[in-house]
Amino acid sequence: MAKIRLFTPGPTPVPEQVMLEMAQPMDHHRTSQYQEILGKVLEGLKYVFQTKNDVLVFTSSGTGSMEGAIVCTAQPGKKTLIVQGGKFGERWGEVCAAFDIPHTIMNVEWGKGADVGLIEKALKDDPTIGAVVVVHCETSTAAASNIEAIAKVVSQTPAVLIVDAISSAAAMPIKVDEWGIDIVCTGSQKALMLPPGLAFSVVSEKAWKIIEANKPKAYYFDYRAYRKAIKGVDTPYTSALTLVKGLNKSLEMIRAEGIENVWSRVSKLAGACRSAFEAMGIKLYATDPADSVTAFWVPEGIDEVAFRKTMRARYGVHLAAGQGKIKGKVVRINHMGYVDMVDTMGALAAIETVLLQMGYKFTPGAGLAAAQKVLCQ
Secondary structure, three states, rough: OOOOOOOOOOOOOOHHHHHHHHHOOOOOOOOOOHHHHHHHHHHHHHHHHOOEEEEEEEOOOOHHHHHHHHHHOOOOOOOEEEEEEEHHHHHHHHHHHHOOOOOOEEOOOOOOOOOOOHHHHHHOOOOEEEEEEEEEEEEOEEEEEOOOHHHHOOOOOOOOOEOOOOOOOOOOOOOHHHOOOOOEEOOOOOOOOOOEEEEEEEEOOHHHHHHHHHHOOOOOOOOOHHHOOOOOOOOOOOOOOOHHHHHHHHHHHHHOOHHHHHHHHHHHHHHHHHHEEEEEOOOOOOOOEEEOEEEEOOOOOHHHHHHHHHHHHHHOOOOOOOOOOOOOEEEEEEEOOOOOOHHHHHHHHHHHHHHOOOOOOOOOHHHHHHHHHHHHO
C-alpha cells in the first residue's frame, strides 16, 4: 500500500514532533502544569494572528468558534450581513437561520473574492447591519478575499467584522490589530498542523463591548465564559489537553520559521502549482486564488473520481474533491501547514503521471519544469 500523503486542505499532515508531543502520558487539565502550557499557546496564537487581543480556545471544530462569533454578536434590532461565495459562506447563513438571527445574504460569484465596494455600499444603505461575516479563504473554491481592505471599510462603522480564517490563518497574511479585524476564527487541522478538535477566536475590544451587552442564545460557545476563564489562564470546560500540548509544539515550529517566512513559503508553493497546471493546459478554478489551496478544473475526458482514487491508491497522494455545484468538476490541492517543496514536487509528478496514464495529452514534465522555475526564484 502506498504511503498516504495528505494534500487535502484539512486535515493536513501533522509533524512527527507534534505527534510525539501528543503521545506523552495523559495529565489533568486543572493543574498549574497545564496552565503553563496553555499560557504559552495563547501567546503563540497572538503571534500567529499578529494581535494583542484576547484569544479564546475551544474544544471543537472551527465551525464552533464561528457559530459562537455570529451568535454572540447578534444584537436586537440589528442584522448580520453574510458574504457568501462558496459552501462555507453558505454555512454561516445557515447558522443565522438556525438561531433565527436576522440576516441578509450578499452572493459572490464562486471563485471570486468579496467585493469591497458592495460591502461598503451595503453598510451605508442599511444602518441596521451590526455584523459582517466574510470568509478569508473559501476552501470550497480556493478563492481569497481582501480582508485588509474590507476591515478598513467595516472599522469606520459601528458594525463588527467577523472573519472565517479557518483555511488561511498561519498560511496567509492576517494582521488582526493593524487591519482592525474584530473577530477572526480558525481551526486546528489546517495550517496549525494538528488533528481536528480545536478552534480559536481572536476578539477585539469593539466586539467585546457588543458581546458583553448582549444576552446571547449560547451556552458552550458563549464567548463571555471563555473570556472569564482566560483571565486565569484556563478554559471554562474540559480542554482537549493532548491537542493543546501538540499545538504548543507546532507553534514553536512556526515561531522558529517566522510567520512572514511561513506566509512566503505557502505563497511560493501555491504559485508553483498554479504555474504547473497552466503549463499542463489545465485551467484554474478561482479568479482570485488563495495561497492556502488551489482548485483546478479536471481536464475534459478525465473522470474526476477515478483520477483521485488512482492518485491515492497508486501514489498515496490524497487530493480533495470539489464541493457543492462544482463537485466532480474540480480537484483541490493543499499548500498550508507541514508541506514543503519536495512534497509539492512529488505530488505534481504523481498528478502528471496519472493524467498521462488516463490519456490526457500534454508534454510530460511541463508542469514540473514550470513549478521548478517558481520554486527556484
